Amino acid sequence: MNACDPVPPWALASRTALMRPSAVRDILKLTQHGGVLSLAGGLPAPEGFPIEALQRASQRLWRHRARSALQYGPSDGVPALREWVADRCGRQGWVVSPEQVLITSGSQQGLDLVGRVLIEPGEPVLLEQPTYLGALQSFAPWAPQAQPWSADAHGPLPTALQPGQRLAYLVPNYQNPTGRCLGTERRKALVAAARASGVPLIEDDPYGGLWYDTPPPPPMASIDPDAVVHLGSWSKVLAPGLRLGWLICPPRQVDSLGRLLVRAREGADLHSSSLSQHLVLQLLEDGFDLDAHLEQVRARYRAQRDAMDAALKRHLPAGWHWTRPEGGMFFWVQGPAGCDTAACLPAAIDAGVAFVPGAAFQVPGTDAVEVGRCMRLSFVTLAPIELDEAVRRLASVLRRAHGG
Amino acid sequence: MNACDPVPPWALASRTALMRPSAVRDILKLTQHGGVLSLAGGLPAPEGFPIEALQRASQRLWRHRARSALQYGPSDGVPALREWVADRCGRQGWVVSPEQVLITSGSQQGLDLVGRVLIEPGEPVLLEQPTYLGALQSFAPWAPQAQPWSADAHGPLPTALQPGQRLAYLVPNYQNPTGRCLGTERRKALVAAARASGVPLIEDDPYGGLWYDTPPPPPMASIDPDAVVHLGSWSKVLAPGLRLGWLICPPRQVDSLGRLLVRAREGADLHSSSLSQHLVLQLLEDGFDLDAHLEQVRARYRAQRDAMDAALKRHLPAGWHWTRPEGGMFFWVQGPAGCDTAACLPAAIDAGVAFVPGAAFQVPGTDAVEVGRCMRLSFVTLAPIELDEAVRRLASVLRRAHGG
DSSP: OOOOOOOOOOOOGGGGGGOOOHHHHHHHHHHHHSSSOSSSSOOOOOOOSSSHHHOOOOOOOHHHHHHHSSSSSTTTHHHHHHHHHHHHHHHHOOOOOOEEEEEEEEHHHHHHHHHHHHHHTTSEEEEEEOOOOOHHHHHHHGGGGEEEOOOEEEEEEEEOTTTOOOOOEEEOSOOOOOOOOOOHHHHHHHHHHHHTTTOOOEEEEEEOOOBSSSSOOHHHHHHHHGGGGEEESSTTOOOGGGGEEEEEEEEGGGGIHHHHHHHHHHHSSSSOHHHHHHHHHHHHHOOOOOHHHHHHHHHHHHHHHHHHHHHHHHHHOOTEEEEOOOOOSEEEEOOOOTTOOHHHHHHHHHTTEEOEEEGGSSSSSSSSHHHTEEEEEEEEEEESSHHHHHHHHHHHHHHHHHHH | OOTTTTOOOOOOOOOGGGOOOOOHHHHHHHHSSOOEESSSSOOOGGGGGOOOHHHHHHHHHHHEEEEEEHHHTTTTHOOOOOOOOHHHHHHHTTOOOGGGGEEEEEHHHHHHHHHHHHOTTTTTEESSSSOOOOHHHHHHHGOOEEEEEEEEEEEEEEOOOOTTOOOOOOOEESSSTTTOOOOOOHHHHHHHHHHHHTOEEEEEETTTOOOOOOOOOOOOHHHHHHGEEEEEESSTTTGGGGGEEEEEEOGIIIIIIIIHHHHHHHHHHHOOOOOHHHHHHHHHTTOOOHHHHHHHHHHHHHHHHHHHHHHHHHHHHHOOOEOOOSSSSEEEEESSOOOOHHHHHHHHTTTTEOOOOOGGOOOOOOOOHHHHHHEEEEEEOHHHHHHHHHHHHHHHHHHHHOOO
């Protein structure tokens, strides 16, 4: 044997068989070439990034805190940033101490850490059907038995929470992919059921600031902080490239679960970029008005949402249905019985439009018929006139495939 | 039951029992208060950060690539940065294509990803004794059976590589904690044994640029790229707060192992900070002379190493031994037979000096007697005059505890 022979394939961990590729990212790769109008990704509109304010904050950062921004830092995050998160929660009447806050690299990493410390291989976790596909990816290496969460018109059912489930995961505000927002009564019932069953409720809330009609009800963690792990993110309200989010640990579990989460974080990647953390901190200390910024982002997205709604009404054939979302980034559009949106995707890309088929969001091992006739359309990346053209292209493909 | 009652403790994943706290980070917390001179951490000297060059690069970044620096990016990293890493490997005569390169959040995350795709619970992995404690933390959640790698005076033995081991992990250049650098012949023998046994060799090389006498031999991955996963880092040569490193996948496994690593990355945290990646890229595109910068860093650390060596000679009692390291950041100091450096640590901190006891680096489940009589002393954080005072304090504690 010499160094020119191929090496026999290395043995892979059996968990790799559970690690599915991300349909969204595969589609994104296809759409980077040529004139495809993408309704697939959840990329925030870059026009909404507060570039000038960040540039000014950056200038001050290099003068006043360069060494901290370049040095190793604590695994739970820069203390002043943890304080800011705790204070911000307090504005909603939800008392959070900085010790409960763990700064993460996006809420995606929060899901990985939660999976690390709570999921036991082969034991059940409860997931909405359909659910955020990034959560499926984050949880997969920890090898849970995924159970679809039964639901009614008001959202996931409290009665589905049962002792023995390692966690129950949901996106209460403007869910990805359905856009659904949970009402106050259902939130209260879910939190009570979580407490009664002893199942940790994982509340993933990247979209709470993106409401277009009225603000969403209070977070479930504010109803009963001891029953919920809450995940938040700067990705949608500031910029995703910073890779910053946060995790709020129940107050009575800071010394147990909280310590384990920080220990898990040390092994994963030590800590989030000090540069990103200090840049956001400098921005906030400079008096950046996040609420005014968010109002601008909402105004932009509200117009895009309305343009998408109008385009769907204008172009889609009969038999396709949707509910205009009250916030977030996505329309969830349902086709006629028996249709399979995944089968339409290649023709759509040929026609110059991309979307994510509903099947990408189904809980593994479940039947995709209901979810498979749906598709997720993002309205935050394209301008209104592009949204109209994208939906026009999409409609012509659907008409050819399914009539109408 | 109401919301004021404590929630019963949540069931934790059994893997959490394997997740040990980091002794180094616990010690760092103790030493943040008061006048403790710390030889414990591996914090690079902030005087060595190229702050002015980064500040200039940052100004250009905000003008020319702000949107990319704030937006979501590819999970395998910004393409131009992957090209730079591949080119840099090529300068050593090691042909690497950008497709082999995965940008990670420090080489620490490279270890987490490698563990994710290669380690099977309960199956053996081979680790140097003593080994980098961050690797112990990264691998722990994947629940391997850790085997100590038998060694002779030239380093870990090639004969220890045996079919069935899921991976063999080592730091060839200026190992953490021992400072040992592997010779060319041992590297070749290890690579040949890895190829013959089919065991993936994980070559972790954060310190290769930090040589003080002569450059280290070529990386093992350059000897047989198909037998080795190579990990590199910007933490020691530029700044750790950026949280940037890289992983080099064997060329023939880009479409198998490489894809799985990227998929693992998506689930972990999507990608590294776009801001950090574009800042480093802007710095490099602006013509920053990394080699000249490294020469300055080396000159600083060389002086600190020599100061530490002199201080050890000046102050340590008889019976304590060390080898002056040819690179890296650490002295590994061995005490008399039967001594236990962990037992000395509280008295040392009381005396105003901190170090990491050898036991922190032992392979779990092995006997700590040999490793436990050692301690790791970092020389890169303190100035030469502080190093002398720190060692003087340390010596007085050791003298009281062990005589001499």
